[in-house]
Structures are given as structure tokens and as C-alpha cells.
Amino acid sequence: GIQVEQSPPDLILQEGANSTLRCNFSDSVNNLQWFHQNPWGQLINLFYIPSGTKQNGRLSATTVATERYSLLYISSSQTTDSGVYFCAAQYAGNMLTFGGGTRLMVKP
């Protein structure tokens, strides 16, 4: 099946800083999503982005499918951005596979 790798595994930021999270995947994808898992365990859908660029407030994401990677940008980080960020990828009729996540802590 498809392999999904995320980097960095852990990230500590000062409030107000910007960051870039990376997701590499091993095959062409039909589905690529970014999720935020908050400290209470809830998985929140951030972006559905199999290709191209999308923005939502302080967050934006870019997927370059031909080069098999996706980036999640967080600008002007806030303490509420803390949690774990997952990307998940799917190709053809296979299952959606999650990466190992990036654990983000934003300090006030």
C-alpha cells in the first residue's frame, strides 16, 4: 500500500511564529487530506487537497502530486493550534493511509 511520511515529528513554536509541515507519499494520490487532532482527541478536517493550493484563514496547504508531497503552512501561530497534525493519502480504490503525525506545541 501507499506509504505516508510526515516531518518534523515534533515542533515547538513561540506564539506568532510561522511553520511548515511536510507530508511525503509514495504513490500517486486521488485523495489527500490534512487533519488537526486537538488535545481532546477530536480529528478535524483542515483541507481536502489532492492537488493545488488552498487557504483557510491562517492556514494554507499545497499539494504537488507529481512530486508526491504536500505542505501545510501555519502563519502567526496561536496556542490553540497545538495538537497533532496528520496527513492522509489514498490512491485508486485503496484505503486512506495516515502518516505518523507532527506534534505541535505553541507556547505563549
Next chain:
Amino acid sequence: EAGVVQSPRYKIIEKKQPVAFWCNPISGHNTLYWYLQNLGQGPELLIRYENEEAVDDSQLPKDRFSAERLKGVDSTLKIQPAELGDSAVYLCASRTMGYSPLHFGNGTRLTVT
């Protein structure tokens, strides 16, 4: 639009006891997933349904786990008997057919003592 609803939120049982989790997907979502998430790891697929048909259950430990989605809407995941290693968060997710965003419920945190 209501999200994916799961119950219970928490469950504590002794080993060898049975346990069941319930999921109600978003209205109109034909595809339903059960995932397992261990602490510090990403979710791992247990089973996927297209309507009432289980189309991918290769990761489901069938000796003790079972699932059903009889009318193609609600789903139940059962473990019998539970083992200590089953302690985890069990997540349900749904989406429309094809390639569309996946939406998760809040999960059921199972502790087996």
C-alpha cells in the same frame, strides 16, 4: 448538518468482557470507516463499508472483532472478548462515495483493565 456521532465516549471494561461501539454517520454518506488509534500514532483502518457491504476488512482481527452495518446507515463495532492490548481510541468516519473529504466522529476511548 450534524457530524458523525459515536457512543459511548468512554468505556472501561475488564479483560475478557465484550464491548460494543456505535456510530451514526453524516446523513447521505454511503462510505463508513472504523479506525483504531493507539496513543501517539496515526489512525489505522479496521474496516470500510460501502453502504451495507464491507469492502475492506483485511485489517480487522476477525477472531475477536466484528462489525455490522445492516441498513447501510448506523454501524456497530464489537469486541468479544476484549484483551488488554485493545485499549485505544476507536474512531468512526464517513464520506460520500468516491474521492471526497473524510469526516470523523469524536471517538470512543476504550480502557481494558
